[in-house]
Amino acid sequence: MAAWPFWTILGLGVVGLAIDLYFTAMLYPLPAFLTRFLSGMAGACGVDGGICKRVFGTKYARVLGGIPTVLFGLAWHGGLVVLAAIALFRGAIPFRLPVLVIAWVNVGLGIYLTWVLTRVLREP
Numbered sequence: 001m002a003a004w005p006f007w008t009i010l011g012l013g014v015v016g017l018a019i020d021l022y023f024t025a026m027l028y029p030l031p032a033f034l035t036r037f038l039s040g041m042a043g044a045c046g047v048d049g050g051i052c053k054r055v056f057g058t059k060y061a062r063v064l065g066g067i068p069t070v071l072f073g074l075a076w077h078g079g080l081v082v083l084a085a086i087a088l089f090r091g092a093i094p095f096r097l098p099v100l101v102i103a104w105v106n107v108g109l110g111i112y113l114t115w116v117l118t119r120v121l122r123e124p
Contacts, residue, residue: 006087013080020073026053027068060116076106 021034055061062068 006084010081010084010088013077013084016073016077017081020070020077023056023070024068024074026056027070055117055121058121060113060121076102 021030024030025034056068061070063072
């Protein structure tokens with residue numbers, strides 16, 4: 001199998017991990033070098049992270065008794081990066097069916113949360 005799908009998965013996983021780290025930095029203190037690296041993404045949430053910080057204050061930002069949903073994103077994208085790296089070395093992605101199922105659930109969750117943001121919370 002060609003290597004480009006694995007490089008694509010790896011790249012998207014790294015981008016997702018960076019986004020999750022940015023949101024995590026709004027909830028928890030991160031090391032200074034990471035905060036500086038991620039500060040370039042601030043424009044997506046407004047100057048002070050306003051829109052994103054407001055979303056974190058809603059019930060949609062936490063599940064299972066208060067666990068921030070962004071922590072699940074960190075685990076997912078971190079795992080995706082690891083699986084893509086393994087696939088690049090082995091030539092096949094391990095756990096192909098679970099990864100595909102979780103990926104589709106992730107897409108559905110993204111669509112749902114975008115709907116919540118624009119229709120329920122009325123954020124642009």
